[in-house]
Amino acid sequence: MRKPIIAGNWKMFKTSSEAVSFLAEVKGKAEIDGVESVICAPFTALPSLVKAAEGTTIAIGAQNVHYEDSGAYTGEISGGMLKELGVKYVIVGHSERRAYFGETDEIVNKKVHAAFRHGLTPIVCVGEKLEEREAGQTKEVCRVQTEGALQGLSAAQAAEVVIAYEPIWAIGTGKSSTAADAEDVIAYIRSVVKDLFGQSTADAIRIQYGGSVKPANVAEYLGQPNIDGALVGGASLEPASYVQLIEGAK
Numbered sequence: 001m002r003k004p005i006i007a008g009n010w011k012m013f014k015t016s017s018e019a020v021s022f023l024a025e026v027k028g029k030a031e032i033d034g035v036e037s038v039i040c041a042p043f044t045a046l047p048s049l050v051k052a053a054e055g056t057t058i059a060i061g062a063q064n065v066h067y068e069d070s071g072a073y074t075g076e077i078s079g080g081m082l083k084e085l086g087v088k089y090v091i092v093g094h095s096e097r098r099a100y101f102g103e104t105d106e107i108v109n110k111k112v113h114a115a116f117r118h119g120l121t122p123i124v125c126v127g128e129k130l131e132e133r134e135a136g137q138t139k140e141v142c143r144v145q146t147e148g149a150l151q152g153l154s155a156a157q158a159a160e161v162v163i164a165y166e167p168i169w170a171i172g173t174g175k176s177s178t179a180a181d182a183e184d185v186i187a188y189i190r191s192v193v194k195d196l197f198g199q200s201t202a203d204a205i206r207i208q209y210g211g212s213v214k215p216a217n218v219a220e221y222l223g224q225p226n227i228d229g230a231l232v233g234g235a236s237l238e239p240a241s242y243v244q245l246i247e248g249a250k
């Protein structure tokens with residue numbers, strides 16, 4: 001039985017003090033049996049957020065990690081630095097990082113391995129652009145990105161990964177994929193994992209949908225047999241909305 005996982009991706013929003021106020025508001029309310037609550041915050045908010053989340057069941061995640069453990073990489077953050085803070089998850093290969101920061105499938109794969117070296121759980125994003133969808137390439141794009149991201153992992157590691165299927169045209173646009181379409185692609189991604197690692201890994205791996213998820217539609221996505229959660233941007237920024245997302249996943 002896969003535990004549903006709702007992860008807020010705050011992107012480049014919220015200072016450290018804003019993050020702590022948010023946590024104080026959702027404490028207790030966003031902690032619901034049977035649902036895993038995660039907040040992926042900017043690096044600067046992580047130390048205070050991890051501290052504020054102590055004693056709660058809310059896990060804290062980062063939005064990026066460098067693939068090397070240390071070195072002359074000005075401005076970058078390593079897995080060891082995140083681990084020492086008490087961070088549990090890290091988003092890898094978000095489409096915004098692929099588009100604006102040149103992350104390739106090879107870099108994503110190196111980051112996934114870096115996450116595991118440091119005991120962090122990667123939330124790996126895959127998803128097609130609008131023109132790829134219109135050209136009927138959605139599944140092929142997702143297959144290539146999934147295979148690339150998971151390359152070289154053991155089956156046990158792959159089972160721990162969280163995959164987030166995020167059609168790029170649905171991110172921050174208010175245009176969400178229908179639950180049936182998202183289910184179809186996510187079931188396909190699970191079959192790709194089965195081909196790579198076998199049935200038990202495919203049964204264990206959690207796959208989220210992301211792209212204009214809101215309190216009003218989260219239950220419909222989570223009601224699909226292969227959709228195990230949501231990676232949520234805009235609707236995760238307000239405390240009441242974040243709590244409703246967690247409630248909707250129950």
Ligand SMILES: O=C[C@H](O)COP(=O)(O)O
Nearest residue numbers: 009171172211212233234
């Ligand atoms: O990581 C989250 C996604 O990019 C979705 O963002 P959104 O919920 O604002 O569409």
